Amino acid sequence: MNVEDLGEPQMTCEMCESAEIRFVHFMENDRYPGTLSCGAICAGHMESDLAQAEARDKKMRSNASRRKRFPDRAGWKVNQKGNHVLKANGYRITVFKKGILWAAVVSRPPVATPYFTREKFPTLEAAKMAAFDTMSFMEENVPKPAPYHLIW
Numbered sequence: 001m002n003v004e005d006l007g008e009p010q011m012t013c014e015m016c017e018s019a020e021i022r023f024v025h026f027m028e029n030d031r032y033p034g035t036l037s038c039g040a041i042c043a044g045h046m047e048s049d050l051a052q053a054e055a056r057d058k059k060m061r062s063n064a065s066r067r068k069r070f071p072d073r074a075g076w077k078v079n080q081k082g083n084h085v086l087k088a089n090g091y092r093i094t095v096f097k098k099g100i101l102w103a104a105v106v107s108r109p110p111v112a113t114p115y116f117t118r119e120k121f122p123t124l125e126a127a128k129m130a131a132f133d134t135m136s137f138m139e140e141n142v143p144k145p146a147p148y149h150l151i152w
Ligand SMILES: [Zn+2]
Pocket: 013, 014, 015, 016, 017, 018, 019, 038, 039, 041, 042
């Protein structure tokens, strides 16, 4: 159903009730009520596809270091309004202050609808990492624009 990087191992797999997990796979299965938070191996068993669960786990692991470095990467600028702006890979990210908290909006022209982070955060860094998650979500779920065509 979804995945989440907790940043460090901080929960027990709800399937085997023994593995300590950091990279959580949220699984649903007819045999169990509700959503279970699982490690990669149990997730693989639940979906009868260990390779797919491991691929998902690997993607989270490889994203994790990018995500952590993201707030400090090159290219962030501060505009006149005090917003932190990054243009990269066709995306435009604007991190802005809302009261005492930070939030972010990600757009990818010419896709009309911008995506906001779902939460507001006490630190600029946390908002930037949430913007990274939002950008990753868009990468997976929002269709890329059609190839550019000359209009005669
Ligand atoms: Zn498990």
